[in-house]
Amino acid sequence: MKLVMLPRLVVFLIVLDACMLYTKSDGTETLDQIYAEADSKNITYDSLKCEGIEGRVTECSECYTCDHEAVARHRTSKHEITHLKLNDANCAASETICCVSQKDLKFRESTNVDRLSCGHSNPEGYPRALRSSIRSVLQGEYPWRAWIYYWQDPETPLCAATYINKEGRTLLTSASCVEGRRADALIVRFTRDPQHYDPVHVSRIDVHELYNKDTQVNDIAVLSVESVPSWMQKVCLPIQPVLLGTSCIAVSDNNFYLNQVVPRQTKCKENGSLDDSLMCSATLKDDYTPELGGGMFCVDEQSSANTYTVYGVYLASANNGLAVLNTNVTHFTEWIIKKAEKHINLIRNSS
Structure with a gap:
């Protein structure tokens, strides 16, 4: 069993028989002290003088501090809860954490129609179609991808977007792409082949109210379009943060895919930590660059449905492309849903 310490939101990741055990914290003082001490002393699993974690789980589980509201919900539902003990670096203090089997999580149930x-x-x-190369992304392979253009220049996209809501005809993109632009000045294409598919007009743009273009904090926007082709499929929105170590994909502007991995977020910034509205991912050095506003899509391999979820919106790259800065979509799920509901109401009222 391998233990990697992390602060606050994501506590640690355990790799157990190729299964990921994910733990979240609400920032209790005991856990904060354990993480801070482990970080300051560069504690590793091999250097621990006691078991870092006492207890075992028999299957993929998600764990929380036992006073977390999620645990209370599982208790009410009479789900089985396994207790583990997390020891500090000196084996002098510990904290009990509560783990719930992933099969008891609502978003993994086959009855969840959405x-x-x-x-x-x-x-x-x-x-x-046939791929031109092994890393080529086919038209419609990820049928939630879209592109935003000025109507006066329908050949050169401003940025990419992601289709997220059918009823509201809602797309997700970066605020840095559409801020200050009028909806009637933009069009959207759901393919880059202008010879076969007509563009659609944008009917509404919603940029996050607290977007800061200097810091890229809250760099997110949604827009509603007049129509969406019937073959399009919406991508899933996140219900909870992506697991540490998850492998995801993004797509470059020349339609090649990039493999990305979600690293320890505290290592993303040299001084301080990233704002909660942002997240980083890691990719190969000097690889292709994702499209501005394009999504980071992660597949849920532990679900029989095998679905993709958009966890990030690409903003910038650094360190020769090794580090990728994204908008943290999980942080905005509620905001996105509320805006999509407004789009739905506007469409209903206009029909």
């Missing part, structure tokens, strides 16, 4: 209707890719593309 999760079954989103995030399904077309590996052979739409329409079916």
